[in-house]
Amino acid sequence: MGISRHATAHWEGDLKTGQGRLSTPQSGLMENTRYAFNSRFGDEKGTNPEELIAAAHAGCFTMALSAKLTEAGHPPARLDTRADVDLSMEGGPSLSQIRLKVSADVPGIDAAKFQAIAEDAKANCPVSKALSAVPISLEASLA
Template identity: 55%
Template sequence: MIRSASAHWTGGGKDGTGSISSESGVLKEAPYGFNARFGDGRGTNPEELIGAAHAGCFTMALAFRLAKEGLTAESLDTTAKVAMEKEGEGFRIARVALTLRAKVPGTDEATFKALAEEAKAGCPVSKLLKAEITLETHFEG
């Protein structure tokens, strides 16, 4: 299975503008730029999208892990806070802090925490943050 998304950019780093789109159409030319990423400007940014992807992936992985134990969540609410820090001349994503509020009848806290840790480790987005990344370029000079 392959899913795709795309980005378009024009202009410089601080004064340029861009848009992000997804294959599903959920994102269709969603604006992003310097002020949306590093300030309070309108639009989205890569870190916000990584946070949304991680929160969604982890929460679904946990629902599947609970089901494997015969448990069904009444509610699972996850927030992902993505921290970006200065590193040399650029930046790096330093960490993602997941916060989960859950109501799961039929289990105890220790069992639930263990299942949540398994879901965190097994979630494909958690694994992505450690994955090999490849790049293919096509230059039109």
């Protein structure tokens, strides 16, 4: 049997003047976090779907990389990942690219082996697989 997680979304009003709330009951990470048109397409405070996808992807990739490095005999001392998710408006809103950037402290590994393991983690973490229709790039560096 697999693991199931959920989040909820509530919205009131039209697209441009309405607003909503997102919740992740299991974690409380976003207990009733506000989202709206201007937090997605402008600079108003609040979250948006692209930011949440970026957080999910950064977390999933980082855990996958940790697992793969450990399996290869090089458990990481530190991994710091940033994920940027770009929303294009050409032809209607769509995710146009995702950029992963990881900086790592991994004792006893050379740059080439680290890069190969990072690319494998990028290709095989569950969120990368789910987002495979979007181009995903990776910049991986050792500290």
